[in-house]
Amino acid sequence: MNETATMRTARRFALLGAALVAPVAFYPIFLMKALCFALFAAAFNLLIGFAGLLSFGHAAFFGSASYVTAYAAKSWGVPPLLAILAGTVVAGIMGVVFGWLAIRRKGIYFAMVTLALSQMVYFYALESQYTGGEDGIQAVPRGDLLGLIDLNQPLVMYYFVLAICLLGFGVVYRAIHSPFGEVLKAIRDNEPRAISLGYHTDRYKLLAFTLSATLAGLAGATKALVFQLASLTDVTWQMSGDVVLMTLIGGLGTIWGPVVGAFISITMENYLAELGSWVTVIQGTIFVVCVLAFRRGVIGEVVHFVSRRQRKPQLVDEPGIHRAS
């Protein structure tokens, strides 16, 4: 094991340790929410950061999974793990269908197709009798994990959510660091070349889209149990916009960027709430500053700075930023 690997392992353990003790210092509900959004942003980043596909309809997967989970847990009394699984699977199936339609187009058209499809989901959620319209599905029971552990304890729920999110991050990490991930990056950087090398790029894109939708669904499903509700907020286009914002603030195409971005965004949303009408103004200002001053996002800038000092320019993937070689 060389020094870099040792350091990386140490850093991972430190982060895991921090995540384990965090609920003592911070409010568990806040942490759980941030974790769910971090997973959502990581799933989104898998698509835009590594496959170069900007989806503007990810709220459809996030929200549908949260509705399905809430409905299953409340109306059918399904145990929490199964309810989350149900939501995730539904999001995955929607991902296949939406992806199959959307990957036929590129760039802005791709984004518009995903937006249009997600608006259909929004209007379905608004009018359907199953979703409770604008009241949403409320008072969803969290239930018992495997019939043994009561999830109504905030700390227990926190570790449950942490485990699910770590699983999700693990999947993203594996996907990025696999041959599949390398092909995705090749498609992102130069699709015609990837085709000429013999790759069926559409299959890779569809798989990436489905994987991203499934993980977004996992995040939404978990969030429904954390807050014990599913509502229209989760399927609006603003939610699709929020996840773009989180990813941009944190750093597009970096592993930890979306996680940091989600924490920043959720912190603002929660802790600025007590400033009343200034919330949106401050959020807007911070976003503008981020975009103007750190184009690579918080983590992107850090990695860029470190790698420049070490003269190792290959450490970070920077879509959209021309790399001098």
Place this chain on the structure above:
Amino acid sequence: MKRRSLLAVGFAAVLAFGAAAPAARAANDKVVIGVMNDMSSVYSYLGGMGSVAAAKMAVHDFGGKVLGKPIEVIYADHQNKPDVGAAIAQKWFDQDGVDAIVDLPTSSVAIAVQQVAKERGKVTLISNGGSSELTGKYCSPTGVHWTYDTYALAHVTGKAIVQQGGKSWFFITADYAFGHQLRDDTSAVVKAAGGQVLGSVNVPLNNADFSSFLLQAQQSKAQVIGLANAGGDTVNSIKQAAEFGIVKGGQRLAGLLVFIADVNALGLQTAQGLMLTEAYYWDQNAQTRAFAKRFEAAYDGKVPTSGQAGVYGAVMHYLKAMAAAKTEDGVKVVAEMRKLPINDFMTHNGKVRIDGRVIRDMYLFQVKSPQESKYPYDYYKQLAVIPGDQAFRPLSESECPLVTH
């Protein structure tokens, strides 16, 4: 490299120290009332900081202290997102020692926060939130729904207008669950009161162009056009109805969810002739005027909306009940609130029912024409008073589990 792993370990250490430090728990040496509403977007004009001002007025009028403890008012913006509202509520109750949350517009947020409060035995006093489910399916032993609800708006408007001679109706309905419910509730009342419904047209939510729908309404020759929509849709439909000369042509507009702030935004020229139901209007009598005058002094010269007036009344009644019950315990205070009759500037012999619904008289108003309006905010003339027991959903129809049939 070493430095970086040191940094990481340091980060973990800081967190661990944070963990070791005693969590900041609010000492139970004061009574805290949290005003939670929309302060930055579509519903901010109904409650917003005005509700905070109203809550502070009530605390001041009560004497600033209850059970020998000072009373503090804090506030937050729930941004109309139920998860943000629920997270703030949980933090307020668990860490900041909040005893009651007031106002809560946007029904999904109100229901979510009421659930959080219910689990902890804490109090919700809902004023601007409208969903009648708050005292139905989702009712709570510690929840009080103070000012109005959608059931009352539909019923009072429907019934009183038929009694005023508006026998035939046509609905312009926002095409989602809420709009359908408003239309169905109102239609039922109109028919029961001897009127007839000539037709209804569904309009997509957040629609900009109402012309074809208004033409259908005009051609139906119905005496009354009911607007079963809310917010921007209501404002747009009223504006465009004025452009089509619908009110001047002899038909009447009935808004099922319109407040004085909407009328103020529309202007009398556009809104004249519109009929609507509210729980409070500042110019009803000497008491309502006195409250409005004090409120204006406290809040930038703006007249109170019924929701803001309701916040004052709810906080005052809550504090009175707390003093009478001699405890901060949410369940006991709300039980005491049910026992005490409500009498203030806007409510006469009101009462809190077992499901949390406040029973009060509701009023049917008509918006004045610019010629009739003599001074600023002279907007409404009162057409009818509907006694509380006829305005709200009877307990016999309630889905609330607290009600024993």
